Amino acid sequence: MTKIFDIPLYPYTRHPDQDRDQDRPARHPVVIIGAGPVGLAAAIDLAMRDVPVVVLDDNDRVSFGSRAICFAKRTLEILDRLGCGQATAHGVTWNTGRVFHGEGEVYGFNLLEEADHKHPAFVNLQQYYLEHIMVQRAQALAAQGKPLEIRGRNRVDTIGTHDDHVHLSIATPEGDYEIQADWLIACDGANSPTRRMMGLDFVGRVFEDNFLIADVVMDADFPTERWFWFDPPFNRGQSALLHRQPDDVWRIDLQLGWDIDREAEKRPERVIPRLQAMLGPDVEFSLEWVSIYTFQCRRMEKFRHGRVIFAGDAAHQVSPFGARGANSGIQDADNLAWKLAAVVQGHAPGTLVDSYDFERVYAADENILNSTRATEFITPKSDTSRLFRDAVLSLAERHKFARPLVNSGRLSTPSAYDDSWLTSPDADGLPEATRPGAPMPDAPVPGGWLLDQTGGDFCLLWVNGAAPPDLPQTPVPLRVLQIDPAQAPVLAQRYLGDAPRAAYLLRPDQHIAARWLAPETAPLSEALARALSQMEMADA
Amino acid sequence: MPDLILTRNLTDPDGFYADLMAAHDGLTKAESDALTARLVLILANHIGSRDVLNAALHAAGRGADTPPSGA
Numbered sequence: 038m039t040k041i042f043d044i045p046l047y048p049y050t051r052h053p054d055q056d057r058d059q060d061r062p063a064r065h066p067v068v069i070i071g072a073g074p075v076g077l078a079a080a081i082d083l084a085m086r087d088v089p090v091v092v093l094d095d096n097d098r099v100s101f102g103s104r105a106i107c108f109a110k111r112t113l114e115i116l117d118r119l120g121c122g123q124a125t126a127h128g129v130t131w132n133t134g135r136v137f138h139g140e141g142e143v144y145g146f147n148l149l150e151e152a153d154h155k156h157p158a159f160v161n162l163q164q165y166y167l168e169h170i171m172v173q174r175a176q177a178l179a180a181q182g183k184p185l186e187i188r189g190r191n192r193v194d195t196i197g198t199h200d201d202h203v204h205l206s207i208a209t210p211e212g213d214y215e216i217q218a219d220w221l222i223a224c225d226g227a228n229s230p231t232r233r234m235m236g237l238d239f240v241g242r243v244f245e246d247n248f249l250i251a252d253v254v255m256d257a258d259f260p261t262e263r264w265f266w267f268d269p270p271f272n273r274g275q276s277a278l279l280h281r282q283p284d285d286v287w288r289i290d291l292q293l294g295w296d297i298d299r300e301a302e303k304r305p306e307r308v309i310p311r312l313q314a315m316l317g318p319d320v321e322f323s324l325e326w327v328s329i330y331t332f333q334c335r336r337m338e339k340f341r342h343g344r345v346i347f348a349g350d351a352a353h354q355v356s357p358f359g360a361r362g363a364n365s366g367i368q369d370a371d372n373l374a375w376k377l378a379a380v381v382q383g384h385a386p387g388t389l390v391d392s393y394d395f396e397r398v399y400a401a402d403e404n405i406l407n408s409t410r411a412t413e414f415i416t417p418k419s420d421t422s423r424l425f426r427d428a429v430l431s432l433a434e435r436h437k438f439a440r441p442l443v444n445s446g447r448l449s450t451p452s453a454y455d456d457s458w459l460t461s462p463d464a465d466g467l468p469e470a471t472r473p474g475a476p477m478p479d480a481p482v483p484g485g486w487l488l489d490q491t492g493g494d495f496c497l498l499w500v501n502g503a504a505p506p507d508l509p510q511t512p513v514p515l516r517v518l519q520i521d522p523a524q525a526p527v528l529a530q531r532y533l534g535d536a537p538r539a540a541y542l543l544r545p546d547q548h549i550a551a552r553w554l555a556p557e558t559a560p561l562s563e564a565l566a567r568a569l570s571q572m573e574m575a576d577a
Numbered sequence: 578m579p580d581l582i583l584t585r586n587l588t589d590p591d592g593f594y595a596d597l598m599a600a601h602d603g604l605t606k607a608e609s610d611a612l613t614a615r616l617v618l619i620l621a622n623h624i625g626s627r628d629v630l631n632a633a634l635h636a637a638g639r640g641a642d643t644p645p646s647g648a
Contacts, residue, residue: 441590
């Protein structure tokens with residue numbers, strides 16, 4: 038049977054740009070390198086905002102292999118806003134995790150999902166399915182006349198950087214050609230050729246350990262839960278992870294240690310007995326993919342270099358414990374697209390793009406911190422750290438106090454941009470979770486869900502009361518949403534707490550920019566100008 | 578007299594654990610053991626109560642596999 042990752046979804050076709058006089062190459066507002074989830078999210082978002090975008094990829098199909106599988110609620114909400122919301126239904130929803138130590142179970146945990154959100158805390162979905170959904174969405178937008186094209190088997194070979202544009206040489210099956218871009222977004226992965234061609238840093242830590250990552254197909258009766266083992270009988274002294282994906286595909290991570298023969302460990306005659314020992318002698322399975330990874334936690338010092346912007350794994354890399362790779366990459370795209378659109382369309386200064394660097398470097402540091410701590414717990418670097426780790430595990434079986442110290446990965450949550458210069462000062466007396474800078478929590482509203490109604494524009498959310506008719510003229514679209522708290526009690530609880538009424542200014546990426554208790558006198562124009570980086574930088 | 582707390586009581590467990598590991602960074606085994614011993618004595622003094630410390634000794638010790646008597 039032909040699988041989705043075997044089919045060229047955006048095959049090479051000759052483009053008129055290739056037939057131009059190469060002294061006068063075509064100029065594009067935005068070019069994206071990489072048609073993975075991050076590049077596609079940025080491209081779809083920009084095209085929906087009518088910013089012309091060209092995506093270049095050296096391949097012509099979705100990616101195969103052991104890539105992202107766990108997608109967090111915030112990512113599912115972003116995908117929904119981009120018109121890719123079917124990802125949630127396509128995936129496997131899970132909310133229980135279990136931690137084992139040796140032969141026994143230490144404890145089980147529930148993600149303690151808060152009720153009344155459109156999307157669940159997590160779904161598992163093979164990255165190739167997500168990419169397929171996103172490629173189809175991109176192609177549907179193009180068919181509707183949105184300015185988006187994906188050029189398959191277009192490999193960028195050189196990058197020339199200039200003050201107001203970037204010059205690219207591109208290799209194709211029919212020879213080389215050149216184009217220019219006002220802005221370039223590099224979403225070309227952890228080994229980013231763009232980063233290498235520009236000679237930029239990528240500093241961080243390598244964890245001295247190898248992990249066997251296998252996707253196996255099996256008809257097994259393991260529950261749809263995340264199972265993590267420390268020192269299991271089938272992999273003594275090491276760790277293991279089992280996680281379900283759609284189509285009876287299961288992700289297995291087995292820690293192997295540092296001093297191993299990587300090539301030998303990848304061979305089926307070594308891999309199959311390891312997996313059989315884990316799964317039990319009676320389970321039949323086949324291997325979809327096997328690879329051996331060494332994990333690193335690192336980031337670029339800056340994500341913006343003039344007219345070149347880095348996003349996703351190209352900009353930052355984490356270990357997989359916590360599912361903070363693809364999730365943070367899609368959140369990068371979510372943060373960047375509206376800002377770049379506002380700058381390209383002349384509604385905001387270039388410093389708005391600098392706020393992408395500030396906010397997403399902050400998020401990357403948070404992800405790297407969590408990912409590093411989990412990896413250090415899972416792979417103790419000294420006898421002393423192993424001693425404490427094992428002490429925590431043995432205490433955790435009997436005593437609840439030790440369970441929060443057990444770290445098999447802290448699962449991805451979105452960052453709040455408290456210290457960003459786009460974020461307005463807070464008003465007193467409103468809930469912490471909806472403070473300026475935070476991602477806005479979803480809630481049911483009459484006729485649907487809050488996030489569906491705010492969409493991808495700036496939004497003035499008026500809870501209990503009517504917005505004044507004489508709202509100021511704004512340079513960018515501003516939706517106004519009035520909610521009667523009696524009709525939306527969950528929303529009232531999340532956005533009012535004990536306050537009688539409030540107004541919120543929401544950013545296009547559904548983070549909160551500002552909020553007020555006495556909305557009639559709210560300095561809306563000032564908050565909007567701040568959120569568009571139009572205030573003096575000294576403000577920050 | 579407070580009982581020994583064996584439910585969650587720690588603020589920022591991940592941050593504490595990272596600091597604890599960092600305190601041992603670069604130490605020899607003997608130096609690490611000495612650090613742990615000093616830390617136990619400092620925390621014991623802070624707790625003060627012999628009853629609480631006895632319950633902690635029991636929870637951490639070889640008797641940890643059976644419920645402490647009188648608990």
